[in-house]
Amino acid sequence: MLLSWNRLNWNFPDEAMKYQFEANQYWKHAIPTGVKIDKNGTIYVAVPRWSEGIPATMNRVVVKDGKAILDAFPSWKWNQAGNIDLLQSVMGYEIDECNRMWILDQGKIAYAPSKPGSQKLIIWDLNSNKMIDCIRIPDKIASYRTSFLNDIVVDNKNGFAYITDSGNGWPNHPIVGGIIVYNMKTKTFRRVLDQNFSTQDFPNFQFDIDNRPVNNKFGVDGIAMSADRSTLYYSPLTGRNLYAIDTMVLRDYTIPLEEISCHVQSLGSKSTTTDGMCADNNGNVFYTMLEGKGIGFYNSRNGQFHKIISEDRMVWVDGVSFDQKGSIIFNNNRFNQVYENPQTQIDWSYPYNLVIWRAFLDKNIKSYLYGSSSQCY
Template sequence: MIFHWSRLDWNFPDPAMKLDFEANQYWKKAPACGVKVDQQGRYYVSVPRWAAGIPATMNRIVIKDGKPLLDAFPSWEWNQAGNVHALQSVLGYEIDEFNRIWLLDQGKIAYEPSPDGSQKLVVWDLNTNRMIDSINIPDEIASYRTSFLNDLVVDNKNGFVYITDSGSGWPDHPLDGGIIVYNMRTRTLRRVLDRHYSTQDFPGFQFQIDDKPIYKNQPVRIGADGIALSADRSTLYYCPLTGRNLYAIDTSRLRNYNTPLAEISQAVRAIGSKRTTSGGIHADNRGNVFYSMLEGKGAGAYSPFSNTFQDFVSDDRMLWVDGVAFDQKGSLLFNSNRIYGMFGGYEMDWTYPYNLVIWKAFVGNGVKSYLYAH
């Protein structure tokens, strides 16, 4: 356990902001999501704006008076809600092998449609602390109404980025899941597997944690969510949140924009059931795919060599394990954040010190992210 909170708190730049945050209890809808660490050893967490009042959606952890606080990254100005050029709502992001952070901006706040220009991919150099690029994701690639840009993987060797769109951005409406491919060289985007069975929720699927339905009053429905790229960059893995299957497709088909959409749809392989739903997945530099276990309360691993799934680590306090990633020292990083408690209609005990936790589990010497595979 590296960091833990009963509720999130920020290193506010001015007392009025803190007062407003506390008075309105905005922390009740503030989950710490994906956790990652850069090459300098600094920790980051995203806090998507699925409700009003989130001070900053992208953050670096700072220690103040012995307590971990969130500090807006790259700045407070860059996290200004309502400014489409700034970061509006970040859930998924990646820190690549060149120490650049790729920030996937969902664009929408509190499930309102994404304003034009707000859906984007922002690339920031952590070594020089400056923006390198901002790539707009238009309505025809990810619908401003239904999109829910979830997570991404980066392939600098071939010059591509792959993004999952869960299609769940319009509650109480049919899903519109899909995969988005970005070609760095031509700066073009393509949407594939739109509403394909593998990017949608599994029909009628419901799941529980500790024998409690995830959302008290209605089943949660979320399409393509976790995404991972194999160490050799040849296979893209992904999974819906509401379903247990892991799916895969050869990236060679996705990298060629002339590949017919129908051919891509037919090329999807169902790897099999992880025996758990997963919020995040991440491949290591040796070919394995690690995944969060929501039902299993922990993290598991898939080996393509033996085609087997196995539990890796579990703890009763690992309630809703969300993102998974690697540090530089052989450990898996992941977080648990009780999202279903915050948004599912259940009462939360806000005095409990482990509502939000960042965990580290040693995998092995030399084990790193897929990004560091030779």
């Protein structure tokens, strides 16, 4: 265990903001999703604005009065809700081998439609602490109403990035899942596998955690890339199958959309629903186990699925990444309980409601990003 909280708290810039946060109990819907560590050991935490009152959606962990709390990243100004040019709601992001953060802004707050221009990909240089680029994601690529921009992987070797759109941004509406391809050279997007069987929720699929049904429906969620950048792995949350596709097919914008689905490979069942995924430099794809309450991995060399770790406190294991020192970093956030209506299951005094875990695997295991030489676009 690396860090744990009974609830999240911030290093607020003023007392008025802190008072509103506490008085309205906004913390009851503040949960960490993506957790990553940069080359300097700084821990970053995304807290999406799926409800009103989330102080900052992109954060770093700081220590104040001996306690680990969150501070807005890159600044409080950059986390101003309602300003489409700033960060609105971040769930997925990546820190590449060039020490740049690729921040995927969902755009929408509390599931309202994204305002035009709010959905975007921001590239931030962690070395200079400056924005490199801001690329807007238009409605025709990710619907302002139905989109739910989830996670991202980066391929600097070939100059592409890949984004999952879970397609559940409109509650009580059919899922509209798909994968978004971004060409770094041309700065253009292409939506592929839109409402394909592999990016949709599995029909009539139901699952439980701790014998309690999870009623949320999600399309494609977890995404990972092989170290040689040749294979993209992905999985819908509402379903157990792992899928793969050759990135060469996705990089060629001349291939008709209807032909791309012919290249989808079904790799089999993980025997669990999955949220986040990440591949290493050695041919393994690590995935969170929601039903299994832990972490598993797929060995691409022999096509086998394995369980690594499981623990009763790992309720809704959300994201998994690497610290480049031989360990995986992952977190659990009780999403299924926090967003249950009414919220009845949580003891907010329990010190392990929200946990960041670290598990050492092998000193030579690193992220997929460090498995092949590349350049920075």
